[in-house]
Amino acid sequence: MLKPEVDSLVPHVPFDRRTFIKAALGTGFAACVLPVSAQTIHTDSEGLEAGEVSIKSGDTMVPAYRAQPKGKTHLPVIIVVHEIFGVHEHIADVCRRFAKQGYLAIAPDLYKRQGDPTQYPSMQQLNEQLVSKVPDSQVLADLDATFKWAGEHGGDVNKVGINGFCWGGRIAWLYAEHNPRLKAAVAWYGRVAGNQTPMTPANPIDRVSDLQVPVLGLYGRQDQSIPQESLDKMKQAIAQGPQAGRGSEFVVYDDAGHAFFADYRPSYKQADAEDGWRRTLAWFKAHGVG
Template sequence: MSVTTQWIEIDSADGKFGAYLAIPHTRKGPGIVLIQEIFGVNEHIRSVAEQYAADGYLVIAPDLFWRSGPRIELGYDEAGWKRAVELMNATDVGKAQTDIKLTLNALKAQPGLVGGIAAIGFCFGGMLAYNTAANGLVDVAIAYYGGGIQNQLQRADEIKVPMLMHFGEQDSHIPMDAVKKIAERFENNDGVDIQVYPGAEHGFNCSHRSSYNQRASVEAHGNSLIFLSQNL
């Protein structure tokens, strides 16, 4: 049996929202809550969920833009970027964190969950993964080019779980000065690992984007799997 996928519904105080669930062929394993970019739970995010499910994890990706419209999927062209920024700006981060907590509860209710749960987020989702870790909701966190983490370093001491951060050396949205600021703040925390990928731009993990960097993507995924295996 291969990876199986489905959309499920999760109840919240504001109504129901969808989440994309990917189950490994073994039907059991540790869990991952996968947190979207600003482009929604689109084809790329779903493929990442399926990739980690193939690696043996139960993966769930909540639709965090559902209050603006269910299952919004955007591409990476100019129109997609414009709408994505609008949706991000319209998103109440506090409510998004509540949705993530509800998603974690839904993942914990899966009969095949064995072991701990990690939060893995991309871009906007990377910042949310950082906050999810600071909120003490997961056992491990991984942030890919987490935008805005450098502006939330007042929460650094709240990161009590292992965390891996991936950054591209040529990221036009997250300058190396910001990465340096993050690294300096966590230099005394042995549980936090920061990896910088030479020549990689923002979004280097996404093969649907012009900024895709195959080598950085493969290395980051490998580093993530090793990190998960060591800490989850």
């Protein structure tokens, strides 16, 4: 349940685009989704080591938000893949929620080389000027570096899962097809099919034959951006794919749309979000991540 892990609700704060400045990774929200909702959940960092770290990936130092129980080692690891809006306060909070459950949770900034997603005032600008320029190959390499970093900083690389939202849900699927050392994945409303571009040459449905681990897919039936037909095709492809992925499951919430876990947005559906969170924790534990 989410409620026992929160200590307060963040109040609604009026937003002035002219004065908005992102202070640090894992703070603030993207300009195109503000103001945040009064129902926004805040999880404290008591008992945790939490904050920004740097991960060397190729010739780039990739910033990441990390949270883990203070003084503990050999921890199970959850790589948290951010939404289209980057590593903002909600993603940092999710890391703290996982850390409260005993995990080393880490969310790398997978847009580091392309720019700062918080500064775009519209979704169209964010998509066209930043997100469309991020290559999948770069993202997967950064996640490999994150996996390695976690193993060198208190995490157990034999107990690693990945959890992604929205843009990151698609990436969670792709990483589950990419890394055989991963134990399990959870994809929240992540696209499985779509256009192929030079930056995104294949979608999860195109690489089902490479699926390495079971994936829990959490979706909303009212999500206009992810047709149910695409999920049905993904299910069929998985059923005919390798044994490793056949344990995958899909949960579709009838009344939910896209971003139903995003408590800082009007799309939030509390009952479905809390059910999905329970399923997520159970999924990781059932598959050796915990």
